[in-house]
Amino acid sequence: MTETAPVVRFAPSPTGYLHVGNLRTAIINALFAEKTGGRFLLRLDDTDLARSREEYVEGIRRDLAWLGIRVDGETRQSARTDAYEAAFERLKAAGRVYPCYETSEELEMRRKIQLSRGLPPVYDRAALKLTEADRARLEAEGRRPHWRFKLETGARIAFNDLVQGPVSIDPASLSDPVVRREDGSWLYMLPSVIDDVDLGITHVVRGQDHLTNSGVQIQMFEALGADVPAFAHLALLSTRSGELSKRLGSAGVEHYKALGVEPLALIAYLARIGTSLPIEPVTDRQALVETFDWSTFNKANALFDEADLVALNTKILHHLEYDSVRDRLPAGMTAQDWALLRGNIDRLDDVAAVWQLITGPVEPVIEEADAEFIEAARAFLDALPWAEDIWKRWTDVLKERTGRKGKALFLPLRLALTGQPHGPEMGPLLARIGREAALERLGAPSHQKK
Ligand code: GLU
Secondary structure, X not given: OOOOOOEEEEOOOOOOOOOHHHHHHHHHHHHHHHHHOOEEEEEEXXXXXXXXXXXXXXXXXXXXXXXXXXXXXXXXXXXXXXXXXXXXXXXXXXXXXXXXXXXXXXXXXXXXXXXXXXXXXXXXXXXXXXXXXXXXXXXXXXXXXXXXXXXXXXXXXXXXEOOOEEEEEOHHHOOOOEEEOOOOOEOOHHHHHHHHHHOOOOEEEEEHHHHHHHHHHHHHHHHOOOOOOEEEEEOOEEOOOOOOOHHHHHOXXXXXXXXXXXXXXXXXXXXXXXXXXXXXXXXXXXXXXXXXXXXXXXXXXXXXXXXXHHHHHHHHHOXXXXXXXXXXXXXXXXXXXXXXXXXXXOOHHXXXXXXXXXXXXXXXXXXXXXXXXXXXXXXXXXXXXXXXXXXXXHHHHHHHHHOOOHHHHHHXXXXXXXXXXXXXXXXXXXXXXOHXXXXXXXXXXXXXXX
């Protein structure tokens, strides 16, 4: 038997921008595809033409590109209606879809009656009992049918979910799903299956909210004579307060960009929450690809905490490779500079401020009590031959000549040279600041002072 490489799809509806829940689904699909040498397809679920917008399609593509997700192909449901029509005809011929004429008011009324009797509000299949003559009469009245998929209710639908484990759904507890509206338009459920068949999807990876849909869709795959893909239903996100906050539902890439979150940080965070693997500052996504494993995913909700994400982002920044940020660094900044400075920023935007420690201007801070010391320090620096190890030689001399040590020695020098009490390692920093600028920051030589 030959194992074919997995094919997965990420299937957002372009009725809005991606939020953190979809982003996580996209990332997990992508990591799985990368791990297995599979393909990642983008499927735009735009059957709801009234709410789908091109602006959102572009937003989705842009977000995936920002995350660095390679898209191996793209389809959209609005372009595939011929395929849906053909499959629909087959299902009709096989008696697996049937026309219904109830209005939504009638259905609502029946549901209320069922509920008041303590019965589950499952569609009663009244339309199946209509005769040819009944249907002709309804059509003559001007009614157009909507169509339901007829579930087989003889046995439970069982499958082994990659995250949820064994799942068993009783189809008798479900209403036959409406697959097509009166106006001929499609609902999500059946087109999704037809697409998955035609695109050769091997693994359907999506949120747990689709678990019951999978039961229905398995019957659709079977009714179409297709292989049923594997399923992985990801536990949903929750926040510390327990509730899925509104904000989380709307926070997308723009929100995280504004917080200074790097794509790698968002990926590292979303790949690991809700798994048994640690949330850690990886230096590249390969580490996430290599450790990707369905068996690490928890069934319980995944805790999302923005503060944890921001903290992870800072840690990741401190190890981020020059090559992955060089385009966004100030002109002239070298790999060595980045290595020296990156530990002093919380977000990449801060880099301009630390870069200024090298390039200036810097407002030196010289406490009155240290003025004489700094003056002497300047003279010693002026006298020493300049080299990479200047800081060491300079402070050794100062220690010996002034008796200062520790904080009393180092802090005034840092304050005078950078204007700040904390910052990058002084040795490489001084070497990079250079002789002229350092002397200038330490003040004019005393004989020039009044
Ligand atoms: N458009 C559906 C959604 O966003 C797709 C679900 C699926 O992955 O099949 O929920």
